[in-house]
Amino acid sequence: MAITLTEAAADRVKAFLDNRGKGVGLRLGVRTSGCSGMAYVIEFVDDIEDSDAVFEEHGVKLIVDPKSMVYLDGTELDFKRDGLNEGFEFNNPNVKDSCGCGESFTV
Amino acid sequence: MALLQISEPGQATAPHQHRLAIGIDLGTTNSLVASVRSGLAETLADDAGQHLLPSVVRYMENGSTLVGQLAKEAAADDAMNTIVSVKRLMGRGIEDIRKNEFGSYEFVEQDTTVPRIHTVAGDVSAIEVSAEILKVLRERAEKTLGDELSGAVIAVPAYFDEAQRQATKDAARLAGLNVLRLLNEPTAAAVAYGLDKKADGIIAIYDLGGGTFDVSILRLNRGVFEVMATAGDSALGGDDMDMLIARWFMQQAGISDDADHAQIRRLMREARRAKEALTEAETVSVAVERKDASVWQGELTRSVMHELIDALIKKTISPCRRALRDAGIAVGDVEEVVMVGGSTRVPRVREQVEAFFKRPPLVDIDPDKVVAVGAAIQADVLAGNKPDEEMLLLDVIPLSLGLETMGGLVEKLINRNTTIPVARAQEFTTYKDGQTAMSIHVLQGEREMVQDCRSLARFSLRDIPPMVAGAARIRVTFQVDADGLLNVTAQELTSGVQSRIEVKPSYGLEDAEIEHMLRDSMEHAKDDMDSRKLREQQVEGERVIEALQSALQTDGDQYLDKAERELIEQSLSELQKINLGEDVEEIKDAIKHLEKTCSAYVERRMNSSIQNAMSGHSVEEFES
DSSP, X not given: OOOEEOHHHHHHHHHHHHHHXXXXXXXXXXXXXXTTSEEEEEEEESSOOTTOEEXXXXXXXXXXXXXXXHHHTTOEEEEEEETXXXXXXXXXXXXXXXXXXXXXEXX | OOOBOOBOTTOOOXXXXXXXXXXXXXXXXXXXXXXXXXXXXXXXXXXXXXXXXESEEEXXXXXXXXXXXXXXXXXXXXXXXXXXXXXXXXXXXHHHHHHSOOTTOXXXXXXXXXXXXXXXXXXXXXXXXXXXXXXXXXXXXXHHHTSOOOEXXXXXXXXXXXXXXXXXXXXXXXXXXXXXXXXXXXXXXXXXXXXXXXXXXXXXXXXEOSSOEEEEEXXXXXXXXXXXXXXXXXXXXXXXXXXXXXXXXXXXXXXXXXXXXXXXXXXXXXXXXXXXXXXXXXXXXEEEEOTTSOEEEEEEEHHHHHHHHHHHHHHHHHHHHHHXXXXXXXXXXXXXXXXXXXXXXXXXXXXXXXXXXXXXXBOSSOTTTHHHHHHHHHHHHHTTOSOTTSOOOBEEOSSOEEEEETTTEEEEEEOTTOEESEXXXXXXXXXXXXXXXXXXXXXXXXXXXXXGSEEEEEEEEOOOOXXXXXXXXXXXXXXXXXXXXXXXXXXXXXXXXXXXXXXXXTTSOOHHHHHHHHTTOHHHHHHHHHHHHHHHHHHHHHHHHHHHHHHXXXXXXXXXXXXXXXXXXHHHXXXXXXXXSSOHHHHHHHHHHXXXXXXXXXXXXXXXXXXXXXXXXXXXXXXX
């Protein structure tokens, strides 16, 4: 069971956390909604719950709740640029199908 | 593939429902757009990596427009069709424009109060020109954020009056932006530095842009920014520094004053480069080409530049002193000084500002970007991306709002620096016996006499029941929404008659007008409106004619003698004739005239119908 992130993603997360001035890490999760079954959640974390799994890589803590873990195991978080647009991307091996935009998916 | 941003805890949005909001600094010289992504507020760059968009729009013969750098480069060669500094025209009427210098544009006077500039692509208003700039920023933001925007906060100068604010809002709507809020520029700068998180304090905002200088004194009181005073010079900025440096080059290189445009432009460019280089370096080498293609090479040191520009910087200090005096505070009361505008990068400016305010100014945020960044932070909060405990920033009214009373005096209903949204009501009464209408003249300003304040709107309350003077109770309500836009309602309380105005600042546009502009058929809007009004009036005329004709047929001979009947029929045929014409007022008058002529007849008919109804009954039956 592991969640990883690229160095590019780690650099950005650190910068965003510094700018925010508080927070212990980044929460990755899924929830049921969206056009194709499930949607990703990516949030700053101020409090880690007891049931959360915590992964640390490149100096960044990734925090995942147990329900989401099932769908995210093996995922790598990346930070990408696409023209003027930039942001985070989930490389999730569990995904069988995703909607055209990639914001939601089915497993 | 959608690229995701980090949300605040618990604030993650459903797919395709991102609350993307932007902040815009719509500047006189340059404009910027910023947004908060993953908690970080940043200005957004175009494809070429440029953040600043020159606020210049060039209209082309084929009807298309160029906005930004390309337009700016053409400004000298195609001055008539290239609009620069359009912000100075926002919300201005033709009268205001005559009083000021607005370059070489050809203004077209029309029946609407919005002045238009004649270009090869047609006549354009300041609102439409600003909308072109906003459109480019909106498209840039949509490309960068990867989805449609939910709204924008646009920063406006603290001294902007209602008409100028309304014009800015109209421009944004024309550009397809949903305006969440207009925010005062100095307030935006303070927000960018997080000064709104403090409980209270006095903040000075020193804003030296390319062509304008503004200083604002803000007081923060329990999270509310109040503008205590503003001062400035609308014709003073970094461009003037460049001019002084360019002049020095000319002296050194022996270039005469009659240099052509192209050469002056090159000199100005070199001057700007030298000025910017001297922000870091102590000296900069300069090369200037003379007319005969020989080149003067020299050096400009920081201290020489200081000598050149010191007088100019001094000119910014006296407005600072004036603003403090107007605010009634001493230099020592100012807790923070925020630097805004690219020209505040010049180290000498910082030194002088520090010397005057006796404290180092805040300079960490790029002074070109600080207003846009503050607006973006506010937009992020308003779009709902922050937890509830983050307070919404409140703003205040920059100038008092009031109305005209007898004798040309202004009665203020809402005083300046009142926090908004706000509603205030006051009762007025009639001046003459039997007065049935009241004209309400809405004004903005601090002065006591009508002619010294700015006229925003006029409307009238009609159908007040005739009463002795002073008996009518007319409540006038002023309501200002969160954007600083005004609604005025007047109601006579004994009869309930009411009249209202959806702020029609004299130089703004009406909703209907905007819609037509969107469909590019601005010219027809008024015609449509007029013909509709005329048709409505004609229908009313026809109704009156028909009713009277049928009455005359039934009982005309019974209640009227021959002379009376002739008189009525005469004004009836008069109305029939006028009703076919196209003059709305004339038709109205003819209807009124006819009604007056008939009043005795109508009364007799009424009385007799009451008698008919009562015959055979005792009076007591009707009294219960």
